[in-house]
Amino acid sequence: MQNGCRMRNNSSSLRRALSLLDLVAATAGRDQGASLTELATGIESTKSTVLRLLAPLVETQLVRQDADGTYRIGMGVLSLAGAYLADLDIRTAAQPVLRELADATGHAAHLLVYSEGRVTYVDKVTGKSPIQMASRIGDTGTAYSTASGKAMLAYLDEDEVRHVIELGMPAKTPSTITDGQQLRDHLAVVRKQGYAYDDLENEDGIRCVAAPVFNHTGGVAAAVSVSGPAEAVWNNRDAYTALVVDGARRISAQLGYRGGDRSS
Numbered sequence: 001m002q003n004g005c006r007m008r009n010n011s012s013s014l015r016r017a018l019s020l021l022d023l024v025a026a027t028a029g030r031d032q033g034a035s036l037t038e039l040a041t042g043i044e045s046t047k048s049t050v051l052r053l054l055a056p057l058v059e060t061q062l063v064r065q066d067a068d069g070t071y072r073i074g075m076g077v078l079s080l081a082g083a084y085l086a087d088l089d090i091r092t093a094a095q096p097v098l099r100e101l102a103d104a105t106g107h108a109a110h111l112l113v114y115s116e117g118r119v120t121y122v123d124k125v126t127g128k129s130p131i132q133m134a135s136r137i138g139d140t141g142t143a144y145s146t147a148s149g150k151a152m153l154a155y156l157d158e159d160e161v162r163h164v165i166e167l168g169m170p171a172k173t174p175s176t177i178t179d180g181q182q183l184r185d186h187l188a189v190v191r192k193q194g195y196a197y198d199d200l201e202n203e204d205g206i207r208c209v210a211a212p213v214f215n216h217t218g219g220v221a222a223a224v225s226v227s228g229p230a231e232a233v234w235n236n237r238d239a240y241t242a243l244v245v246d247g248a249r250r251i252s253a254q255l256g257y258r259g260g261d262r263s264s
Contacts, residue, residue: 013053016043016045016049016053017053017054017056017057019042019043020039020042020043020050020053020054020057020063021057021062021063021073023038023039023042023043024039024063024071024072024073025073027070027071027072028072028073032066032068032070033066033068033070033071033072034070034071034072035069035070035071036050036051036069036071039054039071054071057074058074060074060076061074061075061076062074062076062077062080081216081256090111090113090122090213090221090222090251090255091111091122091123093251093254093255094111094123094213094222094224094251095123095125097109097224097247097248097250097251098110098111098123098124098125098224098247099125100243100247101125101224101226101243101244101247102125102126102127102226103127103128104243105127105129105226105228105236105240105243106127106128106129106228106232107127107129107226107227107228107229107232107233108124108125108126108127108135108226108227108228109124109125109127109224109225109226109247110123110124110135110148110224110225110226110227111123111124111213111222111223111224112146112148112149112152112210112222112223112224112225113221113222113223114143114149114152114153114156114220114222114223116163117142117143117144117163117164117167118140118141118142118143118149119140119141119142119143119146119148119149119152119223120138120139120140121135121136121137121138121139121140122137122222123137124136124137127228129228129229129232135227141202142169142172142202143164144164144165144169144176144177144183145169145172145176145177145198145201145202146198146201146202146208146210147196147197147198147208147209147210147223147225147227148196148208148210148223148224148225149223150186150187150190150196150198150210151190151195151196151210151211151212151223151225152212152220152222152223153187153190154187154188154190154191154196154212155191155212155214155219155220156220161183161184161187164183165180165183169183172201172202172203173200173201173202173203173204174200175199175200175201176201176202177201194211194212194245195209195210195211195241195244195245196209196210196211197209197210197237198210198227200230205229205230206227206228206229206230207227207228207229207230207233207234208225208226208227208228208233209225209226209233209237209240209241209244210223210224210225210226210244211223211224211225211244211245211247211248211249212248213248213251213252213255214252214255214257214259215252215255215256215257216255216256216257216258218257218259221252221255222251223248224244224247224248224251225244226240226243226244
């Protein structure tokens with residue numbers, strides 16, 4: 001009986017300590033942290049109880065006490081967040097969105113990453129359209145000629161763009177951008193609008209719309225795209241763009257991105 005009572009008390013204390021952590025976190029961005037009175041009111045308890053519950057949180061650096069006596073989130077939270085993010089698989093985060101995109105459009109939905117001037121398909125979900133893009137996981141393509149590549153390049157630094165240009169930009173189709181300055185101008189538009197098109201630039205008869213995925217640091221981590229027959233994508237361009245942009249936003253949130261508009 002005593003053991004059961006002790007377990008219930010410990011559980012109650014843990015719940016209240018976690019509630020304190022939430023209350024302290026809610027003060028982020030304020031001029032002052034959470035006061036002892038504010039925390040006591042928040043969990044409907046006494047100041048002495050709050051101090052007892054705060055002690056282990058302060059000891060483990062999950063909470064810190066400022067010089068004015070108020071409380072803020074501590075450095076220990078970063079290690080917890082880092083452990084979570086280290087175990088987060090971008091494919092796992094993206095898979096439900098890719099399935100939704102494929103189901104909604106009927107076309108292939110892709111997740112791609114960037115490296116050394118090229119994009120790599122790391123996941124793909126096919127739709128129900130009888131004509132599907134002949135892409136495979138592990139395939140690569142040039143960044144300058146693909147919607148996904150341009151969606152990511154637009155948020156990488158100038159050195160990376162210069163590297164892509166120096167690698168050469170041979171035409172894949174009559175519509176491919178092959179001039180370095182034209183690519184830079186195009187990327188500025190992509191960055192402003194938040195998405196990119198492959199308008200028959202990489203493969204004849206195929207159009208694509210892509211949007212960037214950002215990670216917890218605000219860096220571009222991947223791109224999501226929908227690709228299909230040129231006419232079908234063109235006729236549904238606005239609807240597909242909205243779906244892809246929203247999908248990329250949701251994956252970014254799963255990866256810890258809390259930023260706003262990245263156009264600049």
